[in-house]
Amino acid sequence: MPRPLSKTRIRVAWAIALTVDAIQVPADLSGPMGWFLGAGLDLITMVVLWAMLGFHWAFLPSFVTEAVPYLNLxxxxxxxxxxxxxxxxxxxxPQPGTPADPKPPLKILNPED
Structure with a gap:
């Protein structure tokens, strides 16, 4: 089973993916220079996402299909x-070997007591 990820890592990965996809759609429509920009951006994106999230099979088809013109849309x-x-x-x-709730619960004082 893959290791759990922090919410921050997941949010940053989503932000990177959304940003790259938003950049590549107009870049692909701009012609050959946009395709070369997209190819370099795909390589960088794949390396960064692998470093952040670890290996996942979903990254391989994404990288390969991004090289096909107009499929990148x-x-x-x-x-x-x-x-x-x-x-x-x-x-x-909680991680294995650590207590589930390390802080004692707060006691609410009732003024009538």
Whole structure:
């Protein structure tokens, strides 16, 4: 089972994927220079997302299909991040070997007591 990810990592990964997809749609429509920009951006995106989230099979088809002209108009990085982070948000989960609630509960004082 993949390791849980912090909410911050998941949010940053989503932000990266959405930003890259938003940049690539107009870049692909601008011609060959946009395609070269998109290819370099795809390589950087794949490396950054692997470093943040770890390996996931969804990143490979996203990287390959981004190289096909006009297929890049679909938000494939966003879909890949959705698949890679699904069910991995475990920031609030206790880790094995640690107490579930390290802080004592707050006692509410009733003025009538």
């Amino acid at each position: 679909a938000p494939l990085w966003t879909l890949a991040v959705a698949l890679a982070t699904r069910g991995r948000g475990g920031e609030g989960l």
